[in-house]
Amino acid sequence: PDPCHDEGGAPRACVPGLVNAALGREVLASSTCGRPATRACDASDPRRAHPAALLTSAGGGAGPLCWRSDSLARAPLNVTLTVALGKAFEVVFVSLRFCSAPPASAALLKSQDHGRSWAPLGFFSSHCRLDYGRPPVPATGPAGPGPEALCFPAPQAQPDGSGLLAFSVQDGSPPGLDLASSPVLQDWVTATDIRVVLTRPTAPGDARASEAAVPYSYSAAELQVGGRCKCNGHASRCLPDTQGRLACDCRHGTEGPDCGRCKPFYCDRPWQRATAREAHACLACSCNGHARRCRFNMELYRLSGRRSGGVCLNCRHNTAGRHCHYCREGFYRDAGRALSDRRACRACDCHPVGAAGKTCNQTTGQCPCKDGVTGLTCNRCAPGFQQSRSPVAPCVKIP
Amino acid sequence: EVMPTLDMALFDWTDYEDLKPEV
Secondary structure, three states: OOOOEOOOOOEOOEOOOOEEOOOOOOEEEOOOOOOOOOOOOOOOOOOOOOOHHHHOOOOOOOOOOOEEOOOEOOOOOOEEEEEEEEEEEEEEEEEEEEOOOOOOEEEEEEEOOOOOOOEEEEEEEOOHHHHHOOOEOOOOOOOOOOOOOEEEOOOOEOOOOOEEEEEEHHHHOOOOOOOOOOHHHHHHHEEEEEEEEEEEOOEOOEOOHHHOOOOEOOEEEEEEEEEEEOOOOEOOOEEEOOOOOEEEOOOOOEEOOOOOEEOOOOOOOOOOOOOOOOOOOOOOOOOOOOOOEEEEOHHHHHHOOOOOOEEEEOOOOOEEOOOOOEEOOOEEEOOOOOOOOOOOEEEOOOOOOOEOOOOOOOOOOOOOEOOOEEOOOOOEEOOOEEEOOOOOOOEEEOO | OOOOEOOHHHOOOOOOHHHOOOO
16 A cells, blocks of 8 residues: 555655654764774774764664763763764654663754754753753643743663663643644744753752762663654655665655655645645646646736646647647637647648638637628638639639 | 639739748
């Protein structure tokens, strides 16, 4: 079954499945141990290396399982982990599983433009005002009308000393917002890159670890970015394109990495994101098979009651009109052929002497005849008339 | 009655040379 069309072939909204968008993606860590090599970590020795690739690999290797930062002895204690998702995803959650004590504060950021600019998704700290200048999130949840980056409690250390930083996009958005109908929420969850900034390590008995002199390193095993490949409801899967870049397998007459625009000939109405109720498929222009290109005209679209705004370009086969639905001057409709037939329009073929012009009636094909001349192409004298020698009055009354 | 088609050879183009169609 085609997820993007129903049993009758009608388009319906479809979305790719929920995946770990970070799986197999490269992670850039601002600090990784092993250069220079120490007793515990050697980047050049696979058995003792702790590369950032371990955060997003499926595991199963023989070496260590955790990425580890350099030892951080004094401020700044920031370590940044950045993962490029390859294209836009609609993020549902982000999690980072630590191998050692989780940080006392961390920030989660997203980029929507492949790393050129960043915006916060959330903060995690036991001292929100001190670390990020923000109030802790109220127990009642988000209070604003739209989603916002809030400051949540820092992840708790588990009995084994590890911890989990977990963030759900719902944590930052007020209840009642629906992804399908809220452009603000759609924007909030959209990300091409995810960045975790580990701001401050946990220091026993000291809230301000930046003042601690004890060397510390962050260590984490798995970074997950749960989300759906962003296809705006017009694709059920994402595939690598010819250049190896991930792109939606677009349906509904759409194209682009996120199915974010209509295909060139599918511009009879403006592009729209699909909703649960309406697929908003891009519609092909109606050109009766006589044009390969068309353009969208908003004024015509409004005048049509928001039904059709496509205007066919370069009508072929001697057709003309917005939909290539009538014959161009000098041609007439052959009633015996379908409008879509390549030979639907026949040349008028008006007689060069008997006709008063070259343009015939577009429906009947009747040429304008001079006095005393008859026939569809004006090529015969009418009854009671005979041919003269004058090309100006080719038929004269028989005396 | 079906009349014969116009015979182009019968026309005298002497005074209408500029109207004469190219054949």
